[in-house]
Amino acid sequence: MLVHFSKYHGTGNDFVMIDGREMDTSFLNQTLIRRICHRRFGVGADGLIVMEKSKGYDFTMKYFNSDGREGTMCGNGGRCIAAFARRLGVAGAETTFEGIDGIHFASILSSGEIRLKLSDVDGIQKLEDGYLLDTGSPHFVKFVQNLDQIVMELEGKEIRHQSRFGKEGVNVNFVEPDKGTDTLHVRTFERGVEAETWSCGTGVAAAAICSYFHFKSDKVTCQVNTKGGDLQVNFQAKPNLQVTDIYLTGPASHVYDGSIHAGD
Numbered sequence: 694m695l696v697h698f699s700k701y702h703g704t705g706n707d708f709v710m711i712d713g714r715e716m717d718t719s720f721l722n723q724t725l726i727r728r729i730c731h732r733r734f735g736v737g738a739d740g741l742i743v744m745e746k747s748k749g750y751d752f753t754m755k756y757f758n759s760d761g762r763e764g765t766m767c768g769n770g771g772r773c774i775a776a777f778a779r780r781l782g783v784a785g786a787e788t789t790f791e792g793i794d795g796i797h798f799a800s801i802l803s804s805g806e807i808r809l810k811l812s813d814v815d816g817i818q819k820l821e822d823g824y825l826l827d828t829g830s831p832h833f834v835k836f837v838q839n840l841d842q843i844v845m846e847l848e849g850k851e852i853r854h855q856s857r858f859g860k861e862g863v864n865v866n867f868v869e870p871d872k873g874t875d876t877l878h879v880r881t882f883e884r885g886v887e888a889e890t891w892s893c894g895t896g897v898a899a900a901a902i903c904s905y906f907h908f909k910s911d912k913v914t915c916q917v918n919t920k921g922g923d924l925q926v927n928f929q930a931k932p933n934l935q936v937t938d939i940y941l942t943g944p945a946s947h948v949y950d951g952s953i954h955a956g957d
Contacts, residue, residue, distance in 0.1 A: 694720070696955045698729075699777060700736065700948040703769030703807075705891025705921020707948070709736050710777045713743040714752065723761030725955055730759035736953060739886050742770050744777065751784045753791040758885025766794045766829030768894020768941045772807040775799035776945040794829045807945045811898055814936040817906060824903045825863070828939065832899035833863045836907060840869035840878050845889040849882025864893065868900045870908070876916045877904055891921030894941050901926035902936050 699710045709729055711718070721743065729735045738759060745753040754774050758764040771792065778784040779801060786801045798810045811829050818825040823835035833852060837843065849865045865882040879900045881893035901915035905928075915926045924943035928936050 694955050695952045696729075697950070697952050698736065699780075699950050700738070701773040701777060701945060702921070702948060703772050703892065703894065703945045704919055704924060704943055706767075706769040706893060707738045708767075708770050708773050709738045709741045710774065711741065711743050712777075712781060713755075714746045714783075718743055718745070720955060721757075725761075726757045727759065727761035729953060729955075730761075736951070739883070739890050740764065740767060740770060742767075742774055742777075744774060744781075744783070747791050750790050750796065751788045752778060754793075754797075756793065758883075760885050760887065762885060763793070764885050765831070766792050766797075766812065766895060768809060768811060768829065768896075768898060769892055769943075769945070770894070771797055771799065771809045771811075772894065772941065772943065772945040775801065775807050775809065776947065780947065792829070802942070805944065806942055808940050808942040809894070811895065811939040811941055813939065814902060814934075817903065817934040817936075824899075824907070825858075826899055826902065828895040828898045828902070830895045831858070831861075831863045832866055832896050833858065834866045834868060834899050834903040836904075837867050837869055840867055840880060843867050843880065845880060845882050849880075849889060850887070853882055853884055853887075864896055866893070866896045866900050868904065870904065871918075874916075875912065876918050877901060878918045880920065889920075892919035892924070894924070894943075897924050898926050898928075898939055898941055902928060902930075902939070905930055906934065
């Protein structure tokens with residue numbers, strides 16, 4: 694059978710998008726998803742996102758990492774599916790949808806950028822070498838110098854699998870503030886992709902939040918630069934290391950539409 698899809702990316706974090714509202718998507722098993730996401734033998738993507746029907750909201754977002762397993766919330770993917778929904782006529786300039794971690798609201802700004810509300814952070818754990826928090830996906834954040842010299846396939850991978858983060862491990866973010874501006878530079882090693890991605894939305898949000906507490910800042914708007922482009926994070930810091938009203942803003946681009954053979 695042929696599966697129709699759309700390719701999107703949010704600052705270089707790329708996804709295969711499938712409209713599954715009127716089809717049985719049970720054929721999308723781990724092996725097939727892994728093949729579709731393969732950059733040599735498939736379409737190539739960091740993940741695959743299925744839009745499904747929702748009883749109470751515009752749609753449900755189901756996200757799979759490129760290893761074929763269902764993942765936790767993907768911030769850039771959430772912005773991309775909002776653009777996908779607008780293009781399909783499922784939603785307008787504003788949409789409310791279900792994700793694995795709860796309900797999300799997204800809006801398309803006059804600039805064309807998409808602003809996505811992420812889940813609240815219930816607490817931040819300060820470790821000897823960094824911070825641990827959950828922005829819809831679990832993230833370890835470490836502030837470093839000479840960010841561009843870090844070998845992600847070594848340092849990122851080693852931290853991602855450390856036993857202290859449990860069986861599923863963690864996403865790993867290295868962060869370096871720009872000394873001349875208020876911009877943060879972030880690189881992320883993503884679990885499920887098992888490599889550095891060009892951008893990670895929930896990782897960018899985690900970095901911005903940790904920067905606020907790490908540097909004892911009073912700024913709750915943060916500009917973040919990733920390998921794939923720039924994002925903005927806004928939030929409200931509360932007592933006891935809690936954070937609410939977290940918004941991730943940036944571009945979400947439609948690349949092309951296509952079809953791929955998915956077997957019989």
